[in-house]
Amino acid sequence: MEDVFYRAGEVVPAGTPVLALLPDGNLRIRFFVPEPALSALSLGGAILVSCDGCAPDIEGRITFIAREAEFTPPVIFSEEERSKLVFKVEARLIGNEHALPVGLPVTVVPTADAVAEKR
Numbered sequence: 001m002e003d004v005f006y007r008a009g010e011v012v013p014a015g016t017p018v019l020a021l022l023p024d025g026n027l028r029i030r031f032f033v034p035e036p037a038l039s040a041l042s043l044g045g046a047i048l049v050s051c052d053g054c055a056p057d058i059e060g061r062i063t064f065i066a067r068e069a070e071f072t073p074p075v076i077f078s079e080e081e082r083s084k085l086v087f088k089v090e091a092r093l094i095g096n097e098h099a100l101p102v103g104l105p106v107t108v109v110p111t112a113d114a115v116a117e118k119r
Contacts, residue, residue: 031062051107
C-alpha cells in the first residue's frame, strides 16, 4: 500500500479512491545524471543506492536511460552549458525491492563493474 486517502469513519464521495496500491515490481528508483556522467551508464548496468538510515549496499540495475535531456540549456551549446544537461535514468532494486520507502531521496553510484563493462 502506497498511500491511504481516507480513514475509518470519514465520508468518502462516490467513485473516489480510498487508498493507492503499488504492485510488486512497479517500484523503481528515478534519478538524474549530468551529461558528462552519462557515458559511464548503460542499460542493465549495476548501481549502488544509499540513503540516510538505509541498509548498506542496496543494489539495483538500470532499466531506462532517457534519449533526450530533461532540461534544455540556452541555445548556445558551450563547454560551460553542456554541464547543465541532465538525463532521467530509472533502475530497479535487486533483491529486496521494499528496502526503500516511496519518495525517499537517495544517492546513486554506478558500481566499478558497470563502469568497467562500459569500456
